[in-house]
Amino acid sequence: MLALLIVPCLFMIILPRIPATWLKPAFVTMALADLLLALGALAPGNVIHVAWWPQLGLNLSLGVTPYNQPLLWLNALVLLSSAWTANRGNAWSPLSKGSIFWLTVAYVGVSLAFLSQNVLLYFVGFEMAVLPFFLLVRKDGGENRRVAAFYFLGFSAVAGMMLLAAVLTLVVHHVTGFHANHPVSVPVQFVVYLLLLATWAIKTPLWPFHLWLPKTHGEASTPASMYLSGVALKVAPYGFLLFSGILPAARHQASPFLAVWGGITLLAGSLLALGQRDLKQTVAQSSIASMGYVMIALSLGTRAGDQAAVLVMVGHGLASPLLFWIAGQVQKIQHSRQLDDLPGLYRKDPLLVTFLTAAAFAYMGIPGLALFPGEFGVILVALKHAPLTLYLIAPAIVIMAATWLRILARARFGGTETDGSFDSLSAVRQESWSGLWLSVPLVLVGLIPEWWIHLWRWGGLR
Amino acid sequence: MLVFVIFAPLLAGIAGALISSRLKSRTLSVTMTVLSVAVLGASMAVALAPYLELRWMFLHLPGYRVPFGFAAGTLPGWMAMLTALVNVLAQFYSLGYFARDSRQGYFQSVLLAFTGSMLLTVFASNLFTQFVGWEFMGIGSYLLVGYFRTQDNARYAASKAMLVTRIGDVFFLLAVIWSVSHGQTTITEINHHGAPFVAWALVVAVAAKSAQGPNISWLLDAMAGPTPASALIHAATMVAAGPYLLIRYFPVLSHSPGVLPALIIIGGATAVAAGVGAVGSQEAKRLLAFSTVSQLGMMVLAVGLGFPQVAWTLLVAHAFYKALLFFVTGVASHRAQSGLLSRLKATLGGFEFSVLFMVGALGVSGLPPTGGFLAKEALFHISQGSLFHMILDYTLSFVGGAYAARLVKSLAGKSRAPLAPISAWMLMPAVLLSLLVILNFIWHPWVTLPAISLLSAWPSILLVVSGGVAGILWNKPFRVFSGGLFTVSWKILYGLERMMMTIDSALSEGVWATRLAAGWMTGLVHLGGSGRARRYVLISGAALALFIIWNIRL
Known part of the structure; x- marks a missing residue:
């Protein structure tokens, strides 16, 4: 250690x-x-x-x-x-x-x-x-x-x-x-x-x-x-x-208030993400939304809640660096991160767009990708202990989907089939393989969470 | 075998789509076709095999168990076979349809993965597993509908399909969460002890995925996708998953108060509205999409009337004739290089028109000798005794006859110039399907239907025929209301987002103001001079002054 x-x-x-x-x-x-x-x-x-x-x-x-x-x-x-x-x-x-x-x-x-x-x-x-x-x-x-x-x-x-x-x-x-x-x-x-x-x-x-x-x-x-x-x-x-x-007493008292605060953060973060015109800013604001999930789970003070929070943290810890890396690559390719400059990106770097699609689906909470087990767990514990937050979570899921679909609708579409060649980008394209570092764990964590969360059934320090 | 049926198409499809740019397209597409045939064979074996079950833990949090489970049974077996069959035919069709397309392999891979996710939902033994397949289908439809990447309408349609179904998915998710948090992890448990909340959430989810109620428009726009994808989506996957789910969960729907009447209202209204819309549409694929929505509405109606078996009959019959119609109309559009009804005249050869196309048209309008006739008669049979339901059924028959006749009329005619030859791959599925449509007239999987005499069916036949006459006479295109609410909701969302941004910038300004104030105070300190000694004098002087004032007041 x-x-x-x-x-x-x-x-x-x-x-x-x-x-x-x-x-x-x-x-x-x-x-x-x-x-x-x-x-x-x-x-x-x-x-x-x-x-x-x-x-x-x-x-x-x-x-x-x-x-x-x-x-x-x-x-x-x-x-x-x-x-x-x-x-x-x-x-x-x-x-x-x-x-x-x-x-x-x-x-x-x-x-x-x-x-x-x-x-x-x-x-x-x-x-x-x-x-x-x-x-x-x-x-x-x-x-x-x-x-x-x-x-x-x-x-x-x-x-x-x-x-x-x-x-x-x-x-x-x-x-x-x-x-x-x-x-x-x-x-x-x-x-x-x-x-x-x-x-x-x-x-x-x-x-x-x-x-x-x-x-x-x-x-x-x-x-x-x-x-x-x-x-x-x-x-x-x-x-x-x-x-x-x-601080058990204080935590117990603050719990309902904090859960709602987490829900508001989630909703506000996803609305703010929808409002951005810049790819990197969208990713940053989506992080706020994910932290809303974490806060809802932590506020409840149950073991299931704590574990769901760690699940979200791990999922977000894989998805958001991947997206920041993608934003960096987009910057290199397009010399701009504006959403309106994205159309036709798939022709310039198909691999990068594949990673972008996977990461966007992860943020939308699609099963099989890293954020899903955590978000599922959070909603599960929220239903039992703070059902009020579900009214904040449900619209946030839809808004998140709208945010990322808007980006995918630009990056995956547009352009013409006869665009010129992009040989000048071959160096950047070569780098695109490094997305595997994060996207492979992204899929593994989403598909088989049991491989690592069995840790929590170990009865040790806590 | 079960594992192979569920996961082979899913994994192979995903892998194929990912490596499609590194392989020869034709190699990949042939591989996918062969795999599809294997999956069909395996699904038959599963249907014949005794009861199989698979189950493992996906997620285990303290107090909550989220298992992943599959079970093969009679109904899932038949449904899987249907799905696999339509998939094989769609793959065959793509071999001809995309023969000169460099992304053929990619398309067929996604098609196979999409089928795999449907099979996941079909064989799932609990709500959670079904949700996973349901979501994968959403992604599959996004990729399939958005296949033509350079076209603006494909981009719009794909995003819309995903977003609208996503709204329903949130309700599905809530139903899953509810059942998991109450420890109900099999379909049987949910059917016995499920709460009304689960039933209602499922109804909303199905309404979104199967384009019912105000959600019609996404399926209409989804016609921007390629023909084989449309055939698969409409016949046996995705939208058909909605009625399938309702059939599986019929017990919990029936003992939740108010759900069945709601299904009657949603299904009936959608069926009529979409049928009328089909009569007024100008494009072949749009007409077929409207007719799918209408038929799905009838399935929902049948479930609402309390007869899931009838809904199942209609589901099977519809799968055959709708896939057939898509394939044949696709051939016509392929020749005409257009989907407009007015351009399609005389684009089919004698055999194609008289045998293949007419069988499909008879099926969709509900005339003998097709499976469609039996299903419609079964629907009449269960509506007996209620005037409202009978009127609803008669209206549907009339409208169905009208749009089928309109389609027939625009395709009919004999071409003087020789027709462009068509690949055998594109015709073979249609031939097979037309045989199945007729076979379906005498044979029905899973359910036994009440005997229906052809003579006693005269009112419905009469109505279909009169509807057909009306459809032939009607020439004027018109539009029906099909979910204009999305523009409004998008505007509301946009307004909310603006509001949030305003608050954010106000907060930002606030921080800025604090910083300015701090800077101003620093400036005040510096006013006395910039040397350290002078500042010291200033601060201590001010402190002294404060001290004196404090003492005076005391």
Whole structure:
């Protein structure tokens, strides 16, 4: 388990000495090594515990649980696919030592947050995953990257402060682990819960706090967008899952309200996605909708709800990087991401359009693709515990279908059969094969979820 | 064997569609045809075999089990055979129809995958599995209808088909969710203990998928797809899956209050409206689409009257003659290079017209000696005793005769110039189907029908004939209302989306204003000067002033 963190750290140390031509192979090798480690070496129940400040109960405690294991797999896989995407000499997917370094830092931070077994390490991981993205967006990206980066930093900083305040309050009340047997008093629970709620609302994001997300994604480079939406977005909902365990009373009280909030986020996100004229922005706004599903499931506070939330997180963690990667390729081919420039795309790169179709169907919730088991599970638990949200979910499904059909109607159709040849695009076409990194798991997770969710029937830490 | 029947077409079709650009098109299409024949054979074997069952867990969350299950039985066996048969014929037809098309292999792969998803729904032993097949069929229809990628109407029709059926799918999903959350994981359990909610949700889902009620228009637009795809969609998959589902879930429909009368109203109204629409249409395929909707309405009506067996009879009969009509009319359109009724005159040879086409026309209008006649008579038989139902049936017979006659009239005639030769692949399915339509007159799978004497059937025959006369005399095209609501709903959706965007930009402005205010305050601090010492003096001075004011007030 420690190797999972040590490998990227070693990589960061030797990074300055790697010659430029070896940069991408080295990065990919590191990510692949970590993916293999995550797949092979992790087992629920691995725990590492090192005392750091025992008087306060602040210790370095890492552990693999059935809940974070799939997220760790996802983490390494998304890093691998982002690493594969980075290329030299392209403004939208740059390959420089700086960007690789900061992406790796974010990766270590996210892994730390997922592995953490007490509030201290979660906080450290959470913060480690923030700053790199500010730099990644600030350094390379589109025209307005300065504003976007500050949006991201401003929102994240507020969220971070709230989290710090909540963590400090918890530590003062001698609660440091996530399996506390003596929960704090109810008023304190409420204060902490409200502080945390603000954090999650900003970082997940929930609806009116989502403003940073489309701005950031609109300007971020392709690998940064892929990693940010694929995994870094899951840190906040995963934190919600962790912290809710020690705040049972507050969670119980907030549950109906939160479920409706999640439903509103879902509906608002899908409407906003429908309103975009830009492919990448559509993907970004759809992420908000998916996070709405996650929040509905988490708010219920049942084990089935938590598991459905992880299912959605994994599904979304595969579908959304795939779509961000597609948006990057479209940018390369068309030199534009506007929907109105899409018609005839299938003639220029049929393979890319195949991936786009698969990912769009995944977002529409078609069975056999990664998002379906999760969304199905969420609606299942919502019917029992918060039936009111079904009124928000049902129209959102239709709106989501309309959003993606509108994109497919442009990308899959149009043009004429006699258009000229596109030999100049052969280099981009060659790259299209890398969509397999994400689309194969996308199908596997959707078809046979039982292969990995049997983890949850393991009766261990939780 | 069951596994092969369900998954071989699905997997082979998907794989074929994905690798179609790397293979020789003709090789792929021949492979798909051979596979289709194998699937037909296997489905026959399954129908003959004793009861088979397959079941495994798809998803298992605490407190919820979502199994994937299949069971072969008599009704699924027959339905699967029907589907596989029409698929084989459509594949044969495509061999000729797309002979010079570079994407023939892709088309036939998708066709096979589409059939596979129908078989998934047919053999499914619970609602969840049926939902999966149902969704795959939606995708299949999207790809098939949108086959002609450069045409704007294909693009529009495919998106519309997917979106409209998606609305119904949401209700299907809710029905699935309800049944799963109550632990009902087989059809029998749902039929015994299902709630009225499930029944109603299924009715809405079927209405969307089978183009009933206000959903007619997507099926009409879906005619932008190629002919073999239309034949398959209309005869034995997708839209026919709706009545099939109603037949399977008849017990739960019948013990949910209000569902059967609602089915009578939906089915009856749709059947009449679509029949009238068929009389007024100018295009052959559009006429056939209207007639499909009308016949589906009759199946729904039969279920609503409480006789799923009659609906099944009609389903089988309709599958044969509708596929036949599509194939023969396709030949005519192929020769005329147009689908307009006014251009189709004298495009069929003597044999094609008199034997193949007329058999189909007799079937669709419900005249002997075809299976259509038996099914229509069965519908009359179960309507007896209620004046309203009888009038409904008579109207349907009259309208059916009228549109069939209109089609016959526009295709009739003897061409002076020799007709363009047609590939044997395109004729062979029609020959086979016309035999089946006639065979269907004396033989019915699964159900035994009451004996019907030809003499006592005189009122309906008379009505069909008089309808036919009226249809021949009527020449004026007109349109019927067929779901203009979608434009309105799209506008509402668009309005909502605008509203959301406005809120979003207002929020954005708000954040911007906060930033401005912060900047302004920073500026205020800088007003005293930019040096560190001066700022320190300013801040401490302000703090001192505040402190003094605070003390004075005390």
